Amino acid sequence: MGSLDIKTKRLSVEGKLKDVNGPSFSSRISQEIKGNNALNRPYQSIASQVLYGRLNDLPKKVRHYVEDNVKLCKPDTIHICDGSERENELLLYLLQRDGMIKPLPKMDNCWLARTDPKDVARVESRTFIATEEMRDTIPVVKNGVTGTLGNWMSPEDMDTELNMRFPGCMKGRTMYVIPFSMGPVGSALSKIGIELTDSAYVAASMRIMTRVGTKVLKTLGNGDFVKCLHSVGVPLPLKEPLNNNWPCNPKDTIIAHLPERNEICSFGSGYGGNSLLGKKCFALRIGSILGKREGWLAEHMLILGIENSKGVKKYFVAAFPSACGKTNLAMMKSALPDYKVTCVGDDIAWMRFDKDGKLRAINPEAGFFGVAPGTSMKTNPMAMETISRNTIFTNVAETSDGGVFWEGLEGEVPRTTKIKSWLGVEDWHPEQGKQAAHPNSRFCTPAAQCPIMDEKWQDPEGVPIEAIIFGGRRPEGIPLVYEAFNWQHGVYMGASMRSEATAAAEHKGKVIMHDPFAMRPFFGYNFGHYLKHWLSFQDKETNKLPKIYHVNWFRKDKNGRFMWPGFGENARVLDWIFRRVDGEDCAVPSAIGNLPKKGSLNLEGLQDNVDMDALFSIPKDYWQQEVRDIAKYFDEQVHEDLPPEIMKELRGLEARVNAL
Ligand code: GTP
Ligand code: SPV
Ligand code: MN
Numbered sequence: 001m002g003s004l005d006i007k008t009k010r011l012s013v014e015g016k017l018k019d020v021n022g023p024s025f026s027s028r029i030s031q032e033i034k035g036n037n038a039l040n041r042p043y044q045s046i047a048s049q050v051l052y053g054r055l056n057d058l059p060k061k062v063r064h065y066v067e068d069n070v071k072l073c074k075p076d077t078i079h080i081c082d083g084s085e086r087e088n089e090l091l092l093y094l095l096q097r098d099g100m101i102k103p104l105p106k107m108d109n110c111w112l113a114r115t116d117p118k119d120v121a122r123v124e125s126r127t128f129i130a131t132e133e134m135r136d137t138i139p140v141v142k143n144g145v146t147g148t149l150g151n152w153m154s155p156e157d158m159d160t161e162l163n164m165r166f167p168g169c170m171k172g173r174t175m176y177v178i179p180f181s182m183g184p185v186g187s188a189l190s191k192i193g194i195e196l197t198d199s200a201y202v203a204a205s206m207r208i209m210t211r212v213g214t215k216v217l218k219t220l221g222n223g224d225f226v227k228c229l230h231s232v233g234v235p236l237p238l239k240e241p242l243n244n245n246w247p248c249n250p251k252d253t254i255i256a257h258l259p260e261r262n263e264i265c266s267f268g269s270g271y272g273g274n275s276l277l278g279k280k281c282f283a284l285r286i287g288s289i290l291g292k293r294e295g296w297l298a299e300h301m302l303i304l305g306i307e308n309s310k311g312v313k314k315y316f317v318a319a320f321p322s323a324c325g326k327t328n329l330a331m332m333k334s335a336l337p338d339y340k341v342t343c344v345g346d347d348i349a350w351m352r353f354d355k356d357g358k359l360r361a362i363n364p365e366a367g368f369f370g371v372a373p374g375t376s377m378k379t380n381p382m383a384m385e386t387i388s389r390n391t392i393f394t395n396v397a398e399t400s401d402g403g404v405f406w407e408g409l410e411g412e413v414p415r416t417t418k419i420k421s422w423l424g425v426e427d428w429h430p431e432q433g434k435q436a437a438h439p440n441s442r443f444c445t446p447a448a449q450c451p452i453m454d455e456k457w458q459d460p461e462g463v464p465i466e467a468i469i470f471g472g473r474r475p476e477g478i479p480l481v482y483e484a485f486n487w488q489h490g491v492y493m494g495a496s497m498r499s500e501a502t503a504a505a506e507h508k509g510k511v512i513m514h515d516p517f518a519m520r521p522f523f524g525y526n527f528g529h530y531l532k533h534w535l536s537f538q539d540k541e542t543n544k545l546p547k548i549y550h551v552n553w554f555r556k557d558k559n560g561r562f563m564w565p566g567f568g569e570n571a572r573v574l575d576w577i578f579r580r581v582d583g584e585d586c587a588v589p590s591a592i593g594n595l596p597k598k599g600s601l602n603l604e605g606l607q608d609n610v611d612m613d614a615l616f617s618i619p620k621d622y623w624q625q626e627v628r629d630i631a632k633y634f635d636e637q638v639h640e641d642l643p644p645e646i647m648k649e650l651r652g653l654e655a656r657v658n659a660l
Helices: 025-032 043-049 060-073 085-097 155-163 200-209 214-220 278-294 326-330 381-386 487-495 527-539 567-581 612-616 620-641 644-658
Strands: 050-052 077-080 101-103 111-113 127-130 174-182 191-197 226-231 254-258 263-267 297-299 302-307 313-319 340-345 349-353 359-362 367-371 392-394 397-399 442-446 463-471 481-483 498-500 512-514 547-551 587-589 594-596
Touching: 025 060, 025 155, 043 050, 043 060, 043 077, 060 077, 060 174, 060 191, 060 226, 085 101, 085 111, 085 200, 127 155, 155 254, 174 200, 174 214, 174 278, 191 200, 191 214, 191 278, 200 278, 200 367, 200 392, 200 442, 226 278, 254 278, 263 278, 278 297, 278 349, 278 527, 302 326, 302 463, 313 326, 313 567, 326 340, 326 367, 340 359, 367 381, 381 442, 463 487, 463 567, 481 567, 487 527, 487 547, 487 644, 512 620, 527 620, 527 644, 547 567, 620 644
Parallel strands: 050 077, 077 174, 111 392, 127 254, 191 226, 226 263, 313 463, 463 547
Antiparallel strands: 101 111, 174 191, 254 263, 297 349, 302 313, 302 340, 349 359, 359 463, 367 442, 392 442, 481 547, 481 594, 498 512, 587 594
């Protein structure tokens, strides 16, 4: 229990039996390179390098993984994380000593890190999945088209790439050994990973984002774990000076997943999803593969509880692309006094149908790595309270009185305070035309500090899900909310999601991108097979399938202003969904799905002047173009791997839109 016992199970969706827990990259290398003394050192010789923790306390498999990688990466010293407070103090001390963080005296145990400006977001173009069969990882695209649903490499080519990077990459540095659990320690739904990293910033952040420490090792015993190797890729002594004391190697960055070996190897970036390997790499990419194999779902979704004044409570999940509102919805302060929202998770959901056919979800994480800009007492007071202590901020601006600043906080800092921008510009003013904080600047903060954490947020059984919500940034054409006719139509809605690009990855500009299920950067396997997996849940009669919705908080008017106030006011949409799930007759069919009946959206007390007709309009031309774009996307990108059910849904939509 708690560990990964997947040795003999199938990996390939197409049905080939494969060894899914093969030797790690480092152990293969050490077997291959004969006659290299350093690599052939006996295991015992690394014990003297351990400065913190005891090698002998590690389960044998973990010890071997550490030993192999010490030989490969050649760190000077080793620190085995125990999760204690003493350890946290040590990490923070070392990070300050090295100039990677500084204290924020206005706040309580809060810290500011400024990165090299070249290392500020996930790097999708350098993120790969290596499997024997390309088709296990990505759909075969139409002739002449460049695939956009993930990057594949053969395991042999990947070995070559890794071999050019990892040998000796930790010279002069400390290797941190981080045993972590995704999900409550010991829960049957949880999984364990071991991250080896040469970044103390990663070690300190992983302690916040996941459950780290000795307890995890006890639960693991001699079970299998996801092997997570990370290096900033800057051995010492330095060849050139660092920028902001932030080691990184953008030129050689690679984020590699080897699902057949249960392994992640990430090189060159210290930031976010590139380096905190429990998050996107494990909980989504490797997680979705495990989910396909074992009959569950790993999704880029928040989980929230919503309770009405009669004490009736429901749980919803929602998938929005990166920087499109998950954290905000997950901990919203409802503008409707009749409702209370509680937070289970803000980014990732692991879900499975239980034996009674109820869909249950856990949040595999223990912290929030949330977008800072836009967060304020007005938009997200719960997040503001959460981040007031024990928080690591990265790439935000700082105030002269030792606090933080970013776009959106203009009304909450005294005018007399001076602001230093994330790039170090001392007397920053908006008139200078540059942003104070990087648009992907973030806070890393313990979930337990959020004042509205749900009482069941750590329940090993998970919470029962009654609605699934999809959404994105759609400036045009897409109504505030609509409901799928049924599960299959809902799966189509997820598949056809699109959204404006954001700063969470390297994409430039505000182009509208396809982002099916908000998972485009996070699919661990072929998107066509993923759709088949989602559709398969409707085949089991005992499954109580949640209703599925699409929302859009981001529609704009002619003047480029948001038509809907958003944030706490989104409770009005949750209320309508709540009542629909309860069976209330408050919807009317339209070409694209069920819309709220006139007057059924509770607008009582809404201060803003909202043009509801415009907000819910379904422009025929726009939707005809939408159907053409999606048909082209499916044809080119998913091609023969597109399940016929999805094409049928698209054709149905096309006919209904043409009849508008
Ligand atoms: P990731 O952590 O990247 O997965 O992002 P996320 O989906 O959690 O997005 P988050 O809630 O952090 O919101 C991203 C940005 O969108 C922030 O700047 C928010 O202020 C803004 N935002 C969130 N909800 C709303 C809304 O309802 N309306 C408007 N206009 N903006 C919103
Ligand atoms: C996202 O990009 O969806 C995030 C931030 O949640 S990161 O952890 O960098 O992936
Ligand atoms: Mn995210």
